[in-house]
Amino acid sequence: MTSEPRVFPIRCKTLMTKSKIPSLDYAINPYLGCEHGCVYCYATFMARFSDIKDEWGSFVGVKENAPEILRREIPRRRPGVVSFGTVCDAYQPVEERYGIARSCLEAFIGADGFDVGVLTKSDLVLRDVDVLSRLPSADVGFSITCLDHRLAAAFEPGAPSPSRRLAAMRELSREGVPVWGFFGPVLPTFTDTEGEISELLRAMAEAGATRVLVDAMNLYPKVQSRVRALIAKVFPDRLDAFDAVRRDPKGYLPALSERVETAARGVDLEVDVCF
Ligand code: SF4
DSSP states (O other): OOSOOEEEEEOOSOOOEEOOSTTOSEEEOSEESOTTOOTTOSTTHHHHHTTOOSOTTSEEEEETTHHHHHHHHGGGSOOOEEEEOSSSOTTSTHHHHHOHHHHHHHTTTTOTTOEEEEEESOGGGGGGHHHHHTSTTOEEEEEOOOSOHHHHHHHSTTSOOHHHHHHHHHHHHHTTOOEEEEEEEEOTTTSOSHHHHHHHHHHHHHTTOSEEEEEEOOOOHHHHHHHHHHHHHHOGGGHHHHHHHHHOHHHHHHHHHHHHHHHHHTSSSEEEEOO
């Protein structure tokens, strides 16, 4: 986002939300909203749930009491897999000032049985390498949808550039923190050819990832209209191709999956497709 977001404090009653994602037990979101403001974001429903009228990406609710709630919650919860950042990025810019994600990570030091992971688009996570190193099973996933800076700036206006994310991945890996890649969503008509997929997988492997999860764009109506409006404005020559995908989103997937599988054969990575 180009202008400063509206930042306001909120109080939470609980922080460890049971996750519906099969590989996760709990989701932790230290903030409400996300300054990264990705055009394809599936989490915009959070604003509606909280009766917030601001545009997605232009507000952040800071869960100021989150670390305190979490310290009380951890001993009462059954151990399991925990992911930071499912409906916000825990390392969005506001984290630099408030440090809520850091304090929440610290709450897991010494808590047996919890596998803690972070999924982020930000190199700010590097700040917390000392805490991550004290969590024996912690890993960090970097979400990267393209390598082209102009494309990233259009689709993910408030997030650090892909090269900063790759550099952070490399650095954390050097520090001994396991890293992985999330190539999701593949941007239809922009990063969905075998060559583009292969290039991104290779970049992640070179930055230290041993595993990459690939996801397609979930083209439900709200995402479709936001993405279409962006393409019409910034990349009008791609509009017809995007409309073809939009008209038959299910029909698009088998061929995409095949291209991912072919691209994956040429890279030394474990690649999983989750669509
Ligand atoms: S970083 Fe994730 S949560 Fe934040 S706007 Fe982008 S897709 Fe949504």
